[in-house]
Amino acid sequence: MKKIYYLFVVFAAAISGCELDNYEPPQSPLTGRIVFEGNAVGIRQGISVLQLFQPGFQTVTPINVNVKQDGTFASMLFDGNYKLVRISGNGPWEANTDTIDVVVKGATSVDVPVRPYFTLSDASFSVEGEVLNATCRITNVVAGRQIERISLILGKTIILDDPTKLGPSPADPLSTKAGAGLDLSQPVSLSQNLTAEPLASAPYLYARIALKVVGVPELLYSDVYPVKK
Incomplete structure (x- = not known):
């Protein structure tokens, strides 16, 4: 009797396993x-x-x-x-x-x-000699919000953001601008010297413009640009 019960349990488990195997995933x-x-x-x-x-x-x-x-x-x-x-x-x-x-x-x-506090548009990148230049336009969408900073950031991979960016040494003072005093009626220009390490020794580089709004943890970003050194 115990043997028959054991076989029944095994058979039921096998049937259950088959049902799981035949489960259709979302398509x-x-x-x-x-x-x-x-x-x-x-x-x-x-x-x-x-x-x-x-x-x-x-x-x-x-x-x-x-x-x-x-x-x-x-x-x-x-x-x-x-x-x-x-x-x-x-x-x-x-x-x-x-x-x-x-x-x-x-x-x-x-x-x-969504309604972003600011927008980045007309972002462009170019390399002249050993310097990466970038420009963009900033538009204030939500009144009362202020820009903390706008930065030209670089990284080794196409997945690029502020936490994963490379930190050039020495830092290029032209790669970041504080929000105070920015003239949003004109394009914003940024640049980064590519001879600074670890940028100089990186086989591949990608660039992106990042904008930080005061009091907002997450940044707004432009498209990613592959840097050809």
């Missing part, structure tokens, strides 16, 4: 961008700024959405109705607690609007 891609006035907003890759909820379940566990540094995101989901939420207090933009209803049915795309 509907949800893609999109974080945008302001139709343009993607550059951020630090990996920060938690978006979550998805699927209503109708007793336990609603949020799905964290991985947003890349260029403001694009992608998640693989099951078909269904979801609510997309901008996490309050994260990101270089005004808090917005409104939810966005998203119906996923096969491949689905959605843009998530």
Whole structure:
């Protein structure tokens, strides 16, 4: 009798394992961008700024959405109705607690609007001799906010942000400008001497402009530029 019971347990476990093996993973891609006035907003890759909820379940566990540094995101989901939420207090933009209803049915795309405190536009980079030059325009979107600093940052990889940047020694005083006194009616110019270490010995370099707003932990970023030395 014990032998029959043991065989039954083994058989039930095998059937259960087969059911797990046959479990269908989500197959509907949800893609999109974080945008302001139709343009993607550059951020630090990996920060938690978006979550998805699927209503109708007793336990609603949020799905964290991985947003890349260029403001694009992608998640693989099951078909269904979801609510997309901008996490309050994260990101270089005004808090917005409104939810966005998203119906996923096969491949689905959605843009998530935000209102950044400032915008960076017309960013350009060029190398002259041993100096990297960069310019951009800054627009104040939210009245009353102040710029703490704007910087030209460089790193060894295309994934680049303020915490992972290289720290040239000696520091180039022209690579960073304080917000006080900036004339936002004119392009802002920055530069970095590439002979300073560890920049000089790096086989590859990437550059990006970063803007820090007073009282806001996360920075706003331009696109990434591959530096050809």
